[in-house]
Amino acid sequence: MGAQIRVYRQKIASTSSMKKIFKAMELIATSRIGKARSRAQAASPYAEAITRAVSAVASQNDIEHVLTQKADAPKRAAVLIMTSDRGLAGAYSTNVLKRAESLTARLKEDGIEVRPYLYGRKAQAFYDFRDREYDKVWTGQTDAPAVERARGIGQTLVERFTQPTEEGGVDELYLVYTQFKSMVSQEPVVQRLLPLAVVAKEAESAEEFLPQYDFEPSAEEVLDELLPKYIESKIFAAMLEASASELAARQRAMKSAADNADELIRKYTLLRNNARQAEITQELTELIAGADALASS
Secondary structure, eight states: OHHHHHHHHHHHHHHHHHHHHHHHHHHHHHHHHHHHHHHHHHHHHHHHHHHHHHHHHHHSSOOOOTTTOOOSSOOEEEEEEEOOSSOOSTTHHHHHHHHHHHHHHHHHHTTOEEEEEEESHHHHHHHHHTTOOOSEEEOSOTTSOOHHHHHHHHHHHHHHHHSOGGGTOOSEEEEEEEEEEETTEEEEEEEEEESOOOOOOOOSSGGGSOOOOOOSSOHHHHHHHHHHHHHHHHHHHHHHHHHHHHHHHHHHHHHHHHHHHHHHHHHHHHHHHHHHHHHHHHHHHHHHHHHHHHHHO
């Protein structure tokens, strides 16, 4: 009995220590979510403005540009997959990878070769464990992304897109990341970044009309400057959304883990008390039996 009580005490102590870690990580994630959401909201106006500018250039001019032309029969596509660097965030990275696997399967069914680009150690570990190839990986800062990282990723992908297909270039560029909807809802989404889809539609109000521009020296050169910045802004906005989603998922996962730890502590405490009561009862029974034996003798 004594050994059994010691086991339960050790389990209670270890579970209590784990609970402290879970609570600390929950508090850290909670304190950082506000800043992550603010950064995502602050980046939104710039991304929307540059999107409108690019749409204005592409839609108001009958020009041919490599970043807006869609291949008749795409042969190769680059897919940027955004996961986290660390675990303890529930199914956050798993859901992104499942969404990426679904996209990859669909593209392969259409006869398109997929070239993965990975952001986050979880994506790298997923591909390394399965001995799958990927073109490039970026790690670090997934929960606090920097614009310099987005710029580097954007330059790499734009360079790959502008290369001829025969030289290893790609015809399409997709982004798979987690969109932050609320503290309890984060949704993995797929977004096609290139070629740029320009959809002409009638404006419902005066504010929706795209401004008319005069281009100097030419619309093509303006697109050469705008579209890489457009890709950079889209990638950075996705990184910020993914960062907020990761922190929200971690906060929720750590709260659930702490609650489970409380339940285990209550369970082990009850079992320890039952074992202690059984030990006391056994000792009393032995004392009474010994007293009766002495009395009868």
